[in-house]
């Protein structure tokens with residue numbers, strides 16, 4: 738368990754916290770999170786990122802209905818029919834599925850959302866997200882360091898037009914992630930991941946980099 742200061746403890750325990758209390762999150766903390774976000778790298782330092790801090794339950798609910806529809810039609814069946822990812826047990830995967838379902842039902846009840854957007858024009862290309870996801874990850878780490886919980890969510894993009902209309906985004910602005918934020922109901926713990934030996938190669942792709950062999 739981290740004391741909230743050791744960087745590597747924070748990184749290893751920044752996992753998705755999908756069960757959140759309704760207690761309000763002070764604006765001063767949201768500001769700290771946003772400041773961590775805008776400390777991130779971004780292409781050419783053009784800072785085309787824009788962030789919405791959403792507390793309006795009606796607006797969150799208008800997005801949640803699409804988020805839930807995407808779960809019912811795509812994500813739920815996919816979870817039910819897929820094997821656990823590397824480093825995750827069968828039971829752990831079932832717990833994750835239950836938590837994903839919980840967040841789906843309660844998405845709009847998180848006391849505050851940060852919606853990460855880019856002023857990226859009408860047809861953003863594949864690299865556009867590289868100028869917003871570093872900020873998103875900085876915010877997730879800051880959220881964790883402050884003892885708050887969140888989850889990087891993008892499922893609303895399966896109904897991009899509908900959800901971005903519900904968010905009230907103007908033309909030429911797109912959303913890249915929604916972070917539902919609140920005080921977590923559960924405890925922080927280590928993330929579940931596979932071993933480096935399976936995914937880190939040296940000079941030849943596919944051949945394990947020796948320092949991580951067996952790790």
Ligand SMILES: Cc1cc2nc3c(=O)[nH]c(=O)nc-3n(C[C@H](O)[C@H](O)[C@H](O)COP(=O)(O)O)c2cc1C
Nearest residue numbers: 751752753755837840888889890891892893928929
């Ligand atoms: C691009 C991306 C999109 C994601 N979208 C969602 C989402 O819409 N809903 C959700 O519950 N989790 C979402 N997640 C969270 C992942 O499911 C989660 O990070 C992964 O299962 C690992 O679990 P952990 O964060 O607890 O370590 C997303 C993560 C990423 C990186």
